[in-house]
Amino acid sequence: MLSILGQPLSRFCDGHSRRHFLKIGGLALGGLTLPQILRAEEASPVTRGKNLSHKAIIMIYLSGGPSHQDMYDLKMDAPIEIRGSFKPISTNVPGIEICEHLPRLAKMMDRFAIIRSLYGSPDQHASDMCLSGYPIGPKGRQDNHPSLGSAVSKLQGPVDPAVPPFVGLTIKTGHAPYSNPGLPGFLGIAHAPFQPNGEGMANMRLNGVTLDELRNRQVLLGSLDQFRRQVDAVESYRSVDGLTQKAFDVLTSSRLVEALDLEKEDPALRDRYGRGSAAPAFGEDAGPHWMDQFLMARRLVEAGVRCVTLSFGSWDRHGGNFERLPTQLAQFDQGITALVEDLHARGLNEDVSVVAWGEFGRTPRINPGGGRDHWPQASCALLAGGGMRMGQVIGSTNRLGEVPQDRPIHYQDVFATLYRQLGIDVNTATIPDNSGRPQYLVDRRETVRELV
Numbered sequence: 001m002l003s004i005l006g007q008p009l010s011r012f013c014d015g016h017s018r019r020h021f022l023k024i025g026g027l028a029l030g031g032l033t034l035p036q037i038l039r040a041e042e043a044s045p046v047t048r049g050k051n052l053s054h055k056a057i058i059m060i061y062l063s064g065g066p067s068h069q070d071m072y073d074l075k076m077d078a079p080i081e082i083r084g085s086f087k088p089i090s091t092n093v094p095g096i097e098i099c100e101h102l103p104r105l106a107k108m109m110d111r112f113a114i115i116r117s118l119y120g121s122p123d124q125h126a127s128d129m130c131l132s133g134y135p136i137g138p139k140g141r142q143d144n145h146p147s148l149g150s151a152v153s154k155l156q157g158p159v160d161p162a163v164p165p166f167v168g169l170t171i172k173t174g175h176a177p178y179s180n181p182g183l184p185g186f187l188g189i190a191h192a193p194f195q196p197n198g199e200g201m202a203n204m205r206l207n208g209v210t211l212d213e214l215r216n217r218q219v220l221l222g223s224l225d226q227f228r229r230q231v232d233a234v235e236s237y238r239s240v241d242g243l244t245q246k247a248f249d250v251l252t253s254s255r256l257v258e259a260l261d262l263e264k265e266d267p268a269l270r271d272r273y274g275r276g277s278a279a280p281a282f283g284e285d286a287g288p289h290w291m292d293q294f295l296m297a298r299r300l301v302e303a304g305v306r307c308v309t310l311s312f313g314s315w316d317r318h319g320g321n322f323e324r325l326p327t328q329l330a331q332f333d334q335g336i337t338a339l340v341e342d343l344h345a346r347g348l349n350e351d352v353s354v355v356a357w358g359e360f361g362r363t364p365r366i367n368p369g370g371g372r373d374h375w376p377q378a379s380c381a382l383l384a385g386g387g388m389r390m391g392q393v394i395g396s397t398n399r400l401g402e403v404p405q406d407r408p409i410h411y412q413d414v415f416a417t418l419y420r421q422l423g424i425d426v427n428t429a430t431i432p433d434n435s436g437r438p439q440y441l442v443d444r445r446e447t448v449r450e451l452v
Contacts, residue, residue, distance in 0.1 A: 124136055168194070168308075178311065394451070
């Protein structure tokens, strides 16, 4: 464990304080030390973008399964028990209509692409399919395959040694499969996401230094300078390996912590995103309406993170579908459009891909409780950025929204496309599993040609 000096408290006989330091060994999941993570992420090739030094992806999981026919695929010619009460509105792309409760998205449709014919996920309430391309299977979560973020961590490594390549912002939920931020599968915990709300952030604090003092750069720098003097003086510090020194650099650089500090942003921009709350949406056991996380994701990819995951909202609307969705759609509409607008304003739209989707769609027929039930036969996805072709709708469902009709798109087809935009060829890239056998990233390796 490394230590960063803070205010002196009780001392050992060697003169060192008992609790005047910052331990960084726990900066990971499952007790793995940060030096071990860095050891697993050494010397990987970096894909260069035009405005960032890397390509990145922001993955937004709509926990619970959003209703495709109440968002992007309204069926106005269907019977009333199918079509519901929402009306379509025109967008700035002629011929494309979406739900009336997504007016900001409608004005920016030229910067988005919609897939209406998504399929391939089983009836499982879990983020596994949306973050890895694999559902829960015989081998467990994600059928023991790595999530996209973990695979990218393994194949491309960190952009900056001071910034983890994969960050998961997903909050903890009672239903654990909702709060999977992207598991590493057979890659092991070295390629698990860093979670700012987890143990790691608790360790990124200077014990004995108050929040006000921490914000005082002079006090912080003085504390770090004192630590460096101790490093020079104590033989045990001089003998640590290079990766442990890199671990120290993660903290002394402050780059990750600064990326997570939204107070550094213009309040007007934060208001544009909408802020929101970390509490679960509607008090239900699912994601929050926390638009701040969209902004945090943008800051993280700018800081050097390759993949950021987050969950948004509670979309499991078995009842009260048309009472709850207007609120939820409005907040999603504000957050997602602010993110994509911000990426364009910063010239990052060619380098950062965005995908927002859930684990399945909802039943075409409205149930007696005014809701829609699970419907894995058809779903939808919203994409933006990454140099992909925007301003289009891909595929369709039949008249009642039951099944894909034109151009069925499997979840793994989208993953193949996202990997491609990150500079990874799924036809050649493999990762060895625990037995040393090379494994492809996805089973289906055809990209969505309309996007590329």
